[in-house]
Amino acid sequence: MMIEGKGGDSMHWRKILFITGALALFTTTAFAALDVRAIGEERQKSYESIPYDWPIGAHCSATDVNMRSAPNTDSEVVGTLQNGDQVYVSEFSDNRYEGYPWVAVTTAQGQKGYVNAKYLDADTDAMTREERFKAVFNSTVFWEYEQMAKVFNGVTGNGYMRGDTRENGHFDLNDVKIVLGNNAGYSYGRDTNGTFKQSTVRILKSDYQVAGLSVGDRVDQGDIEQFNADMQAMGWRHGKINSDAQKWYLDGRLDGKTAPIKGFFVVLDKDNKIQEINWQKYSID
Numbered sequence: 001m002m003i004e005g006k007g008g009d010s011m012h013w014r015k016i017l018f019i020t021g022a023l024a025l026f027t028t029t030a031f032a033a034l035d036v037r038a039i040g041e042e043r044q045k046s047y048e049s050i051p052y053d054w055p056i057g058a059h060c061s062a063t064d065v066n067m068r069s070a071p072n073t074d075s076e077v078v079g080t081l082q083n084g085d086q087v088y089v090s091e092f093s094d095n096r097y098e099g100y101p102w103v104a105v106t107t108a109q110g111q112k113g114y115v116n117a118k119y120l121d122a123d124t125d126a127m128t129r130e131e132r133f134k135a136v137f138n139s140t141v142f143w144e145y146e147q148m149a150k151v152f153n154g155v156t157g158n159g160y161m162r163g164d165t166r167e168n169g170h171f172d173l174n175d176v177k178i179v180l181g182n183n184a185g186y187s188y189g190r191d192t193n194g195t196f197k198q199s200t201v202r203i204l205k206s207d208y209q210v211a212g213l214s215v216g217d218r219v220d221q222g223d224i225e226q227f228n229a230d231m232q233a234m235g236w237r238h239g240k241i242n243s244d245a246q247k248w249y250l251d252g253r254l255d256g257k258t259a260p261i262k263g264f265f266v267v268l269d270k271d272n273k274i275q276e277i278n279w280q281k282y283s284i285d
Contacts (some may be wrong), residue, residue, distance in 0.1 A: 034058060034117035036092050036101050042127050050129050051212060054136040055088040055106070057123035060115075067113035071095040071102030078113045087120065088139035106139045110147035133230040137211045141264070143281055145178070145187050145198035151208075152181040184208045202278040210277045213266065218273045227266075236264065244268055244275075254282065 043052050060081040067079040071093035081087070091104035093114065100118035125131045142148050177186040178196070185203040189196055206214045213227075224246060228238050231248045239247035239260075245267045252261035260282055267276040 033061070033100065034089070034103065034120040034122060036103070036117055039089075039122065039127070040092065046127070050132050051136075053090070054132040054212060055090040055139050057126050057131055057135040057138075058087050058089050058105070058120045059123060060085040060087065060119060061121045062119045065115060065119045067105070067107075067111065067115055068102075069113060071104075071114045073097060075114075079107065079111045081107070081115065081119075087115065088135045089120070090139070092117075106151075108138065110142050110150035112150070112153075129230070130233045133212070134234055137230075137234065140208070140210045141279055142201075143198070143262070143279075145189065145196055148180060148187050148198070148201060152184070181207060199282075200278060200280045202276060204276055211264075213274060213277055215274050215276065218271065219266075219268070220272065231264070239263075 039056060043050075060083055063083050065081040066077045067081060069076040069078050072095055086108040087105040088107075089103045089105050093102040093104070095102050097116045098118060100116050102114045103117050103120070104112070105115050105120075106112050123131060126135075140151075142151060175190045176196075177188045180187055180201070180203075182205075184205045184207040185201060187198050188200040188202070189198040191197075203210055204215060206216045208214075211227075219227075227246075228248075231238070236248040236250050239249050245265050248264045249260040250262040250264075251258055253259075254261055262282065263280045265276075265278050265280075266274055267278070269275050
């Protein structure tokens with residue numbers, strides 16, 4: 001049985017590679033239900049080292065929990081969470097249900113909606129920089145087209161477009177592309193027997209923030225070093241830098257050998273402003 005209310009032009013970075021003593025309060029203990037007040041206080045304390053708007057990793061602590069389109073029980077159910085499902089909390093509503101506030105979340109599958117905080121627990125170490133960066137990365141970088149379509153609320157281009165020669169030469173495994181949102185970017189991939197398999201996403205407008213970055217942001221060497229430290233903490237390595245792009249790779253086993261299986265790229269102009277953000281996976285099931 002469903003229980004109502006369940007389910008229901010500058011960078012902000014700082015070059016700080018350590019966690020303050022205040023964060024230690026959150027490094028070993030998960031919350032019993034989502035302690036919104038404590039999280040809000042900690043976000044405020046640590047905003048100089050961790051961007052305030054980075055989401056917080058959490059997981060569902062009950063079964064058949066409704067995700068809703070707005071922070072109330074009268075709104076549409078847009079999804080259902082099960083015990084242990086991963087979500088990323090981005091906003092806190094003043095609306096309450098059974099004494100607990102509603103929170104805006106993105107699931108690991110890209111679905112956006114509102115859930116009551118009563119049915120969520122914060123992840124272990126949720127307030128550390130490492131976990132906050134992981135949350136902002138995993139809640140914006142999606143590897144499947146179905147996930148990207150959810151992020152853009154299903155607003156994508158009408159059918160396929162053929163990539164031009166430069167695109168097909170630059171991005172591996174691409175036959176066609178699909179517009180994301182209001183021309184915010186493209187999903188590239190192949191049409192295999194009527195099924196679209198995404199290999200690459202390009203974000204070209206500031207409409208969609210990616211891993212704490214936006215097209216148009218100006219970055220300096222300190223910003224790049226901090227981003228590199230954050231990526232390395234997740235197991236990514238900094239690749240060879242060319243004149244216009246910063247590159248990171250995640251290695252794995254590909255055809256029986258250790259090789260990059262995913263890539264993440266930030267393309268800069270001559271003034272170190274972000275022109276484009278893209279990510280790729282190098283094998284398509």
